[in-house]
Amino acid sequence: MIIGIPKEIKTLENRVAMTPGAVETLVRRGHKVLVEAGAGLGSALPDEQYAAAGASLVSAAEAWGAEMVIKVKEPIAGEYKFLRKDLLLFTYLHLAADRPLTEALLGAGTIGVAYETVQLDSGALPLLxxxxxxxxxxxxxxxxxxxxxxxxxxxxxxxxxxxxxxxxxxxxxxxxxxxxxxxxxxxxxxxxxxxxxxxxxxxxxxxxxxxxxxxxxxxxxxxxxxxxxxxxxxxxxxxxxxxxxxxxxxxxxxxxxxxxxxxxxxxxxxxxxxxxxxxxxxxxxxxxxxxxxxxxxxxxxxVPRTSTFALCNQTLPYALKLAAKGVGALREDAALAKGLNTYEGKLTFAGVAEAFDMPLTRVSEALA
CATH class of the missing domain: 3.40.50.720 (NAD(P)-binding Rossmann-like Domain)
Structure with a gap:
């Protein structure tokens, strides 16, 4: 799979979605990783480390053009133009507090998997x-x-x-x-x-x-x-x-x-x-x-360096599953399936549907 890691552009957001070590793991599994130039600088992770890990350094548009985009924070208005139907987006979304983003994802048909709603049977939220x-x-x-x-x-x-x-x-x-x-x-x-x-x-x-x-x-x-x-x-x-x-x-x-x-x-x-x-x-x-x-x-x-490594420690195993099987990983991993918030124009998370009084499609129905 082609995986894009764009630079975060939210005000003074210096985290980056994947460390060079995580990128190396993805590359060794046969995936192509596109990292926007400068994406890791705020976390003291220079481009040279990503290049040495096997990533291609690209522009923002090229990173967003990947099959799966892994981010830290939810897309902001300036990034809505990159949303599209054949995109799998893996990041924090927090849609229940953001109707414009919810509507943008639904309108674009983007498959949005939210870190904060991936949930184990125990109720634990490993990516939050x-x-x-x-x-x-x-x-x-x-x-x-x-x-x-x-x-x-x-x-x-x-x-x-x-x-x-x-x-x-x-x-x-x-x-x-x-x-x-x-x-x-x-x-x-x-x-x-x-x-x-x-x-x-x-x-x-x-x-x-x-x-x-x-x-x-x-x-x-x-x-x-x-x-x-x-x-x-x-x-x-x-x-x-x-x-x-x-x-x-x-x-x-x-x-x-x-x-x-x-x-x-x-x-x-x-x-x-x-x-x-x-x-x-x-x-x-x-x-x-x-x-x-x-x-x-x-x-x-x-505290981006601490946060980047702490987050990547938890997100990488799920990113590997999505990279290997795409949407199929959602069918095989119940915890990951709970992370699905939007799917090809359908809203699939109950808390968001309730917040905005929008129609809800069950995850099982969306993936059927």
Missing amino acids: VPMSEVAGRMAPQVGSHALEKSQGGRGILLGGVPGVPQASVVIVGAGVVGANACKIAVGMGAQVTVLDVNHARLQYLDDIYQGRVVTVASNEANIRKAVTYADLLIGAVLIPGAKAPHLVTRDMLPTMKPGSVIVDVAVDQGGCVETIKATTHAVPTYVIDGVVHYGVANMPGA
């Missing part, structure tokens, strides 16, 4: 986990920076100092993002409260932190109370492939402390905070009702 780990660990870090007075925050040191209380960090969601955010926030010395609807997850955190973390059942009353004492609120809620529910509502904002900070990691799925909107690394924050909002939709792009 590595970036959730990165974003979760980054959340207290960027939140701590946003709390600085020069950034519009309350002027609080997350870990405090002897004689002065540390900051209060409230994490809504105890999944991969929440657990990783908790780990770093505790390590930075903050007072940490975690809310979740899954009692088993709360038990897990209670056990490993042995009382250093306050665990609270997630419901409207408890969230409403928690936001009032949060210096830093981290949104870490996920419904696989679907739009995130607004658990922190607009009317809760005036009850938060002036200069407090919200970091909503769920922003790429619409966000679990009603007032969140997607921002960029160039302009990451804005203020509503005195509360600083951080809504960068590609947080791991700030």
Whole structure:
């Protein structure tokens, strides 16, 4: 198969879909790999390494002209022109928060396989986990920076100092993002409260932190109370492939402390905070009702080398299956089949269909 790896063009997105090592693996399996010149530079992976791995260095149009395109982030408007019916696109899509892209993929007839909805029988999301780990660990870090007075925050040191209380960090969601955010926030010395609807997850955190973390059942009353004492609120809620529910509502904002900070990691799925909107690394924050909002939709792009290798470790095995058998791999691998979001003009993922009230075609029907 001919595989294209274009350069990411989203604002300050420096990740690349495949490392030179992954490219070498694909080439050794008999595939032709087209890498856009400069695609890896943001991750400190020069063109020479890709050429040595057996890739052909090409233009953006040539990379997009491949049979399968592997990316990191969803196509943005300037890339819609490359979408077509005979293209297999393997990347993060996050369609439930992006109707224009959904319509562009359907209109072009592109086969879109989304990293974030590939799902094992256990419910695990293997291609979302590595970036959730990165974003979760980054959340207290960027939140701590946003709390600085020069950034519009309350002027609080997350870990405090002897004689002065540390900051209060409230994490809504105890999944991969929440657990990783908790780990770093505790390590930075903050007072940490975690809310979740899954009692088993709360038990897990209670056990490993042995009382250093306050665990609270997630419901409207408890969230409403928690936001009032949060210096830093981290949104870490996920419904696989679907739009995130607004658990922190607009009317809760005036009850938060002036200069407090919200970091909503769920922003790429619409966000679990009603007032969140997607921002960029160039302009990451804005203020509503005195509360600083951080809504960068590609947080791991700030640490691209770490993120590129972490992501490629997980995506390569699935990329190899798709390269070897194309659409046939979806028929043979149930987890990969759940990644199918669009197929030749049909919408095949329920969460996206529900978000936009669009007709749904079952994956089995689409592939029949």
